[in-house]
Amino acid sequence: MLEIKNLQAGVEGKAILKGIDLSINAGEVHAIMGPNGSGKSTLAQVLAGREGYEITDGSVRYNGEDLLDLGPEERVREGFFLAFQYPVEIPGVNTTYFLRAAVNALREHRGEAELSAVEFLKLMREKIQLLELDESLLKRSVNEGFSGGEKKRAEILQMALLDPKFAVLDETDSGLDIDALKVVAGGVNHLKHADNAQLVITHYQRLLDYIVPDHVHVLVDGRIVKSGPKELALELEERGYDWVIEEQAA
Amino acid sequence: MVAPAHMNAEDAVDRLLAALPESDAAGRARFVELGFPTPRDEDWRFTPVKPITELNFSAAPVDADATLEGCVFAAIDGPQLVFVNGHYSEALSQVGELPAGVEVRPMSAGDCPAPPAPEDAFGALNAATVTDGPFISVADNVHFESPVRVYYLSTGSNGATVNVRGYIRAEVNSQVTVLESWTGKQAGCFNNAITELHAADNAQVEHVKFQDEHTGAFHVGGLHTALGRDARVAHHSLALGGRIARNNLRAHLNGTGIEAVLNGLYLPRAGQLIDHHMVVNHAQPHCDSHEYFNGILDDDSRAVFHGRIHVHKGADKTDAKQTNKNLLLSDSATIDTKPQLEIYADDVKCTHGATIGQMNAEQIFYLRARGLDEESARRMIMHAFAGEIVERIQCEAAREELDRLVWDRLEQMGGHVAA
Numbered sequence: 001m002l003e004i005k006n007l008q009a010g011v012e013g014k015a016i017l018k019g020i021d022l023s024i025n026a027g028e029v030h031a032i033m034g035p036n037g038s039g040k041s042t043l044a045q046v047l048a049g050r051e052g053y054e055i056t057d058g059s060v061r062y063n064g065e066d067l068l069d070l071g072p073e074e075r076v077r078e079g080f081f082l083a084f085q086y087p088v089e090i091p092g093v094n095t096t097y098f099l100r101a102a103v104n105a106l107r108e109h110r111g112e113a114e115l116s117a118v119e120f121l122k123l124m125r126e127k128i129q130l131l132e133l134d135e136s137l138l139k140r141s142v143n144e145g146f147s148g149g150e151k152k153r154a155e156i157l158q159m160a161l162l163d164p165k166f167a168v169l170d171e172t173d174s175g176l177d178i179d180a181l182k183v184v185a186g187g188v189n190h191l192k193h194a195d196n197a198q199l200v201i202t203h204y205q206r207l208l209d210y211i212v213p214d215h216v217h218v219l220v221d222g223r224i225v226k227s228g229p230k231e232l233a234l235e236l237e238e239r240g241y242d243w244v245i246e247e248q249a250a
Numbered sequence: 251m252v253a254p255a256h257m258n259a260e261d262a263v264d265r266l267l268a269a270l271p272e273s274d275a276a277g278r279a280r281f282v283e284l285g286f287p288t289p290r291d292e293d294w295r296f297t298p299v300k301p302i303t304e305l306n307f308s309a310a311p312v313d314a315d316a317t318l319e320g321c322v323f324a325a326i327d328g329p330q331l332v333f334v335n336g337h338y339s340e341a342l343s344q345v346g347e348l349p350a351g352v353e354v355r356p357m358s359a360g361d362c363p364a365p366p367a368p369e370d371a372f373g374a375l376n377a378a379t380v381t382d383g384p385f386i387s388v389a390d391n392v393h394f395e396s397p398v399r400v401y402y403l404s405t406g407s408n409g410a411t412v413n414v415r416g417y418i419r420a421e422v423n424s425q426v427t428v429l430e431s432w433t434g435k436q437a438g439c440f441n442n443a444i445t446e447l448h449a450a451d452n453a454q455v456e457h458v459k460f461q462d463e464h465t466g467a468f469h470v471g472g473l474h475t476a477l478g479r480d481a482r483v484a485h486h487s488l489a490l491g492g493r494i495a496r497n498n499l500r501a502h503l504n505g506t507g508i509e510a511v512l513n514g515l516y517l518p519r520a521g522q523l524i525d526h527h528m529v530v531n532h533a534q535p536h537c538d539s540h541e542y543f544n545g546i547l548d549d550d551s552r553a554v555f556h557g558r559i560h561v562h563k564g565a566d567k568t569d570a571k572q573t574n575k576n577l578l579l580s581d582s583a584t585i586d587t588k589p590q591l592e593i594y595a596d597d598v599k600c601t602h603g604a605t606i607g608q609m610n611a612e613q614i615f616y617l618r619a620r621g622l623d624e625e626s627a628r629r630m631i632m633h634a635f636a637g638e639i640v641e642r643i644q645c646e647a648a649r650e651e652l653d654r655l656v657w658d659r660l661e662q663m664g665g666h667v668a669a
Contacts, residue, residue: 048619051611076621088616092634101630102620109621141634158620 001026001197002067002166007058008222009046016042018222019058024166024197031200031208031233034219035241040201041085043219044170048082049075062166077109079165079196083155083172090142095154098142099124103161127160131187149180156187163191168199173207185210205237218244257409262286262303263371269307270379270411277368277377284371293370296554296586297496297525302468305409305440310335313405318342321401322460322655323429326647328396329354334403336381336412342401351389351424354398358382363417366446369498372470376413376444383415383443388424388453397427397645404434404441404463416445420453422478427456427645437466437493444472449481451505456484456644460652463491465522472498479505479534486643487514488652489524490659499528501539503565508537515544515639517659518551518583525554532565532595541572544639546632547583548663558590559602565595572602577609577635579663632660 007020016039024030034040046053047060049072060067067075090098103123104114115123128135131153143151152172159167169188173181188211192198200211208216208230216232217224220241225248226232236244257265263282272278286303287294316334318324331354332342338356345354353360362385368374384400404412420426432441441463449455463469469492477483489495501510516524530539545553555574576585589602609628617627636656643649 050615071624072615072618073621073623076619082619084616084619088612090613090616090631090634092638093630098617098620098630101622101626102617105621105623105626162621 001063002199003061005059007046007060008056009042009053010056011053015056016222017046020222020224022217022224024199026197027194028215029192029198029200029211029213031202031213031216032219033202033205033216033233033236036203038219039222040219041170044082044085044168044201047080047168048072073105076162077106081159081162081164081167083152083159083167083169085170085174087143087151087155089144091144093142095140095142096121096124096138099138099158099161102158106162124161127157130160130190131157132183133157148175149177152176152184153180153187156184160187160191165196166199167191167196168201170201171203172200173202173204181207182210205233208233220245220248256304257306259300259303262307266307266375266411267378270309270413271381272378273380274365274378277365277374277379280368281371281374281378284368284374286371293527293556296552297494297523301494302440302470305411305438305468307409307411307440308406310404310406310410310412310439312337314341316342316403316405318401318403321433322431322651323397323399323648325651326397326399326429328398330399330401331356331384332401332403333382333384333414335406335410336414338382349392349394351392352394353385353387355385356382357385357415357417360385365415365444366474372442373444373472376415376442376472379413380415381413383417385417386426386428387419388421388426390421391423392421393425397429397648400428400430402430402432402441402443404439404467405436406439407436408438410439412439412441414441414443416443418446418455418457419448420450420455422450423452424450425454428458429645429648430457430459432459432461432463432469432491434463434467437464438468439464440468442470444474447473447475447483447485449475449477449483451478452480453478454482456486458486458488458643458645458648458652460488461491461495463495465491465520466493467491468493469495470498471496473500475501475510477501477503477505477508477510480507481505482509484511484513484642484644486639487526488640488656489514489516489526492522492524494523494525496525496527499526501530503530503532503534503537503539506534506536508534508539510537510539511642512539512541513639513642514542515636515656516553517546517636517656517663518553519548519663521550523552523554525556527554527556529558529560530570532559532561532568532570535564535566535568537565538569540570542639542642543574544635545576545585546579546635546660546663547576547585548579550580550582552584552586555585555587555589555604557588557602558592559600561591561593561595561598561600563594566597568595568598568600570598570600574604575635576604576606577632578606579609629660632663633657636660
């Protein structure tokens with residue numbers, strides 16, 4: 001589904017990703033862990049099509065297509081989704097209005113009829129229960145005045161509405177208390193099925209108690225230096241990252 | 251088209267008084283004494299009046315051919331007063347039957363209260379040469395549900411000058427909504443208006459001013475509000491038109507428990523300058539005043555926001571909040587914003603702030619990362635910026651119409667995304 005080869009990218013001449021290789025198949029959950037500044041969020045941003053990053057080498061194939069050739073919105077329409085580490089507040093844009101526009105942009109791309117306000121509301125009521133979100137949030141401006149936990153849950157609500165084939169979750173667990181984490185993880189797990197895939201970027205092993213990955217990758221200084229089964233995450237939690245770095249240097 | 255010859259700005263006062271019929275000798279003397287403000291005058295620092303003082307002034311004529319075609323609020327029921335070039339148009343006005351205690355008429359058809367003391371040359375000019383204007387009064391305990399519409403049409407050009415004065419009085423426990431529309435299809439006309447709004451104890455008033463004159467027109471409008479105890483008053487200024495459009499907003503909170511909202515949106519483009527100059531006086535304790543002004547500026551346009559909240563000694567428990575947000579769509583647009591607090595009371599909650607920015611790239615990316623194309627994302631953010639203001643209008647029919655109208659106007663504006 002996703003094939004990253006020797007991806008190199010940076011900002012203003014400073015290299016951040018120094019050759020990433022990663023292959024993700026349908027039905028799989030991958031986790032990327034790594035210390036601060038290792039390039040985790042840059043990878044997420046580059047995959048989502050954020051402007052301002054220079055891609056200096058490598059390729060990303062997504063279902064056979066060149067992902068890097070597509071604009072951010074085209075990626076979404078092809079089933080890509082990024083849950084933001086820091087969801088953006090947009091004062092004055094009503095959340096329901098925004099979500100309906102997003103869903104309908106996707107439907108239009110697929111040649112499906114637009115959802116009316118009533119149809120959309122029905123769909124949304126279904127989804128917000130999954131995230132245990134208060135319906136009153138939907139009447140507010142996008143992310144404005146939301147608590148940290150509400151913002152993250154709202155990201156997963158968007159994911160539920162857009163039902164992506166490939167989702168990147170960028171530190172969705174950061175700043176969540178354990179109850180909120182369970183709700184968010186429950187939502188993500190509910191959205192997982194055999195035909196889609198997830199890439200979970202996290203700083204803490206804790207998340208992986210609730211979202212169980214098939215593969216764990218360790219990102220250090222812009223490279224994946226170690227990959228392994230889910231047990232690798234536990235080892236990282238116990239021993240930190242230094243041994244991986246040392247092992248690699250050896 | 252022949253460009254109008256620039257007249258000497260120095261003798262503008264004399265030329266105006268010669269061109270316009272005189273209605274008040276004291277106003278005339280005051281106008282001569284004050285003279286037009288200069289850029290050295292702090293209140294006019296960012297708004298040069300020279301383009302006005304260089305006009306070849308004439309009295310705007312009576313025009314029987316004017317129509318209300320294309321005007322806003324047409325579908326709203328209720329009395330309407332129409333002034334064409336400052337003269338009452340009986341043909342276009344419709345007052346109909348009014349409930350007891352409600353008076354809606356031109357000033358010229360009855361007694362006129364004395365004009366407010368002029369604070370500057372424009373006020374004095376208005377007092378000296380005013381022709382007519384709306385008189386709207388609602389008696390004690392009367393809730394007048396139908397909005398009163400006031401249309402000001404300008405058909406003159408090249409220095410055609412209009413001086414009108416409006417008067418709105420809501421007595422104790424009364425309620426009224428007034429919708430004003432200012433339109434004109436000609437460049438060069440000059441509207442100079444004063445509106446007084448008196449809300450007595452516990453009165454509720456909503457006042458909407460929709461100003462969409464020609465982008466070559468000149469407009470100076472003063473709104474003087476005097477509020478009594480527990481009055482709830484909202485003024486909404488939607489400023490879209492004019493080469494120079496200056497709004498002087500003065501609010502006097504004279505009782506306790508008042509809630510005043512001053513809410514405005516300005517959308518200048520191509521060479522326009524729109525100025526809101528506001529002074530809110532908190533004279534008594536336990537009053538709330540909220541001032542929200544948003545502007546979206548395109549091309550080489552300018553906007554000015556001056557907001558002063560003056561909390562007098564003893565006006566404790568004042569809650570005053572003032573925000574001015576600006577979105578610049580073009581590198582050559584200019585905003586001068588000056589929020590000010592002057593506080594002489596001890597126990598108050600006052601905040602003010604101004605922001606100036608280009609289209610926020612983070613917000614655009616976020617919307618694109620949810621599948622909206624860049625153009626839709628940009629429109630959504632612009633609309634939101636304007637919608638924040640428009641949605642405060644309580645009169646639903648007016649709000650919906652103005653929302654559509656603002657949306658259409660934004661569609662015509664550029665909107666360059668910041669990198």
